[in-house]
Amino acid sequence: MNKTKKNTRGITLITLVITIIVLLILAGVTIAALSGDNGILTRAKEAKEKTEQAQQKEEETLLNMENVLGVYNFKNVNKSDTNPGGTVPENSSVLENDANNGIVIKDQNNNEWVWVEVPKTTVFSGLTIDTSKELTEQNYNDIRDKLIAYVTPYRSSYSDEWYDGCGLTSEKYKTVYQNMLKKVYTYGGFWIGRYEAGIDGSIDDLTKARTSLSARITTGVEPKSINQKDAIPYNYVYCSEAQALAEEMAPNSKYMTSLMFGIQWDLVCKFLEVKGGLTEEDINLNSNGWGNYSDVTRTITSNKAKQKGELWTIITGTKPASNVLLSTGATDETKKMNIYDLAGNEREWTLEKAPSNTEPCVYRGGGSSNKGSGYPVIGQSNYNIVYDRDGIGFRVTMYAE
Numbered sequence: 457m458n459k460t461k462k463n464t465r466g467i468t469l470i471t472l473v474i475t476i477i478v479l480l481i482l483a484g485v486t487i488a489a490l491s492g493d494n495g496i497l498t499r500a501k502e503a504k505e506k507t508e509q510a511q512q513k514e515e516e517t518l519l520n521m522e523n524v525l526g527v528y529n530f531k532n533v534n535k536s537d538t539n540p541g542g543t544v545p546e547n548s549s550v551l552e553n554d555a556n557n558g559i560v561i562k563d564q565n566n567n568e569w570v571w572v573e574v575p576k577t578t579v580f581s582g583l584t585i586d587t588s589k590e591l592t593e594q595n596y597n598d599i600r601d602k603l604i605a606y607v608t609p610y611r612s613s614y615s616d617e618w619y620d621g622c623g624l625t626s627e628k629y630k631t632v633y634q635n636m637l638k639k640v641y642t643y644g645g646f647w648i649g650r651y652e653a654g655i656d657g658s659i660d661d662l663t664k665a666r667t668s669l670s671a672r673i674t675t676g677v678e679p680k681s682i683n684q685k686d687a688i689p690y691n692y693v694y695c696s697e698a699q700a701l702a703e704e705m706a707p708n709s710k711y712m713t714s715l716m717f718g719i720q721w722d723l724v725c726k727f728l729e730v731k732g733g734l735t736e737e738d739i740n741l742n743s744n745g746w747g748n749y750s751d752v753t754r755t756i757t758s759n760k761a762k763q764k765g766e767l768w769t770i771i772t773g774t775k776p777a778s779n780v781l782l783s784t785g786a787t788d789e790t791k792k793m794n795i796y797d798l799a800g801n802e803r804e805w806t807l808e809k810a811p812s813n814t815e816p817c818v819y820r821g822g823g824s825s826n827k828g829s830g831y832p833v834i835g836q837s838n839y840n841i842v843y844d845r846d847g848i849g850f851r852v853t854m855y856a857e
Contacts, residue, residue, distance in 0.1 A: 532556045537575040538644035543856055545707040556731070558794030560650060563707035567683035569647040569854055570794050572720075572727045576644040579606045587642050591634070599637045600719070607722035609736050610834050612820075616717045617809040619816040621841030623699025623715075629807070632714050639855040640723075647854040648716065648724060651784035651796050652804065653701065654687020656680045659760055659783060662768045666692040668846070673697035680704055681852070685785035686760040688768060689849045694842055695805045695817040698850035705852050716853045718808035721820050724798065725834060732793040743821075744828030746792055747800025750779045751827045754787045761786035764846075779825040781846070799833040800824060802849035810838035823847035 528541040531554040538555075545563050552560040559571040580602050585595050604611060618629040640646055656679045658664040664679050665688045671678075673693060681690050681701040690701065699715050706713040716724075728734045738745060744752050754775040763771035764781040775782065782801055790797050801824050808818035815838045822831025825847050 528553070530555055530559055533559075534575075537577050538571075538573045540571040540573075540643070540645060540647075543639070543643050543645075543647065545711055545854075548707070552794055558731075558792075560794050561647075565682075565705075565707055567705060567707070568650040568685070569683065570650050571645050572648055572724050573645045573731065574603070574606075574640050574723055574727070575730075576641070579603065579644075580641060585641060587638060591638060596634050596637050599641045603637075603640070603719050603723065607719070607726045610722040610725040610739060612718045612722060612808060612818075612834075612836050614718055614808040614810050614818050614836060614838070616719055616807065619809045619813075621696055621816065622807055622809070623696035624807075632712060633717060633807075635712065635857070636717060636720070636853075636855055646720065646723075648720070648795065649683040649852045650794060651683055651685060651687070652802050652849050652851055653681040653690045653698070653705075654684060654784045655690050656682045656687070658688035659686045659762065662688070662762070664688065665764075665768050666690070668692060668844075673700065675700045675704060681850075683852055686758055687784045688762065689781065689784060689802050691802060691846055691849045692844045693805075693848075693850070694844055695819075696841060697844075698805045699807070702850060702852045706854070710857055711854055712857055713852050713854045715805055715807045715850055718806055718818070718820075720853055721806055721808075724795070728792050728795075728798075734792065739832060740834050741832055742829040743799035743832040746790060747822065747828050747833070748775065748780075748782055748787070748790050748797060748824050749800045749822060749828040749831075750825055751777050753777050754782075754789050756782075756786055757788045758783070758786050781824045798851075800826070800828065800831075803831075803835075803837070803847055805848065805850040808836075812838060815840045815843075817841055817843060819848055 528544055528550060530540060533555045540559050544561055547564040548561045551562055551568065552558060555573065560568055562568050583598055583602055585591065616633060618626045622629065624632065636646065655664050670692055683705060702713050702715050725739045729736065729739060748754055756771055756773060756775060761771050762768050762783040763775065775787065785796050790800065792798065798821060800822050803819040803821050803823045805817065805819050809816050810818050817840065818836055818838050820836050821833050822828060822835055
């Protein structure tokens with residue numbers, strides 16, 4: 457009797473051991489099946505990556521087809537509010553098609569433009585204008601007043617008003633200004649330069665960089681201005697010279713380009729608040745968090761970046777917290793909604809007029825020699841018509857004729 461019990465216990469123990477061994481083997485096989493080079497998890501990861509690559513390739517193919525056909529299917533665009541597709545110049549390509557990140561196009565001259573959305577249903581509520589007919593002075597005033605009301609927190613105390621020395625005749629100023637208003641009302645937005653205007657060919661030929669001794673601008677002779685990454689900013693220019701250079705950037709005869717009007721600068725600020733996640737404080741009070749200023753460091757992300765202290769030189773790694781002017785697009789840390797360096801780096805001439813008759817020329821924003829707390833992006837100053845400096849450049853806007 458006792459022998460039988462002992463044998464039963466022995467058999468039970470052996471069975472348990474065998475069961476554990478079998479379970480361990482099965483577990484090992486399962487783990488191997490899941491995590492090996494040909495395991496389920498590895499294959500699932502590879503399948504996920506291939507799916508994402510195929511999706512990206514499909515999107516690129518679609519973008520290429522849209523570029524060839526000239527029909528653009530931008531993402532996250534409410535066409536009752538804004539219609540960038542109706543204003544893309546011929547022979548342009550789309551670099552970024554998602555409105556939530558900032559739509560970017562590149563024209564036939566390789567200049568890059570960002571769409572600034574001005575939501576029509578919000579801004580022009582209660583205003584109906586037939587743009588197929590010639591607009592009246594009252595129509596233009598109504599559009600202007602609606603825009604001013606929309607950008608109230610950022611509205612400059614200066615005005616969009618002609619003065620002798622801005623680079624345009626009074627008739628041309630009025631034509632450009634009214635055309636801008638009409639296009640903003642019609643399409644719910646406008647294009648601005650992705651970068652501060654740069655000097656063509658300057659990144660590889662630093663002798664093209666301007667200094668206080670540079671000759672005055674002669675359009676058609678001086679290096680043209682470009683709206684591209686990796687260029688030395690076009691500085692030491694009068695406001696009128698900046699306007700002349702801006703006009704030459706038009707991609708074809710169907711489009712006009714110019715310096716930004718004050719209302720456009722304010723609209724960009726509002727756009728960055730609404731779509732770019734910035735606060736009124738970031739724009740009105742302290743722009744250190746997203747600009748190249750003298751009291752902040754910046755991580756350099758372009759492998760062709762240049763810096764200027766006394767002279768232009770190569771820069772890698774980190775820009776120190778000091779007065780260092782950077783080439784265009786040198787760091788992604790100064791990019792908002794795909795617009796670079798609106799805060800800091802260069803102060804930028806506009807077509808606004810200051811109340812002073814002796815110093816009517818207006819620039820906006822701050823520069824690399826300033827602190828973001830004292831010179832936020834909304835900042836403004838004025839000088840005479842023959843004023844130029846290292847820290848003052850310009851940015852170009854574009855709209856259809």
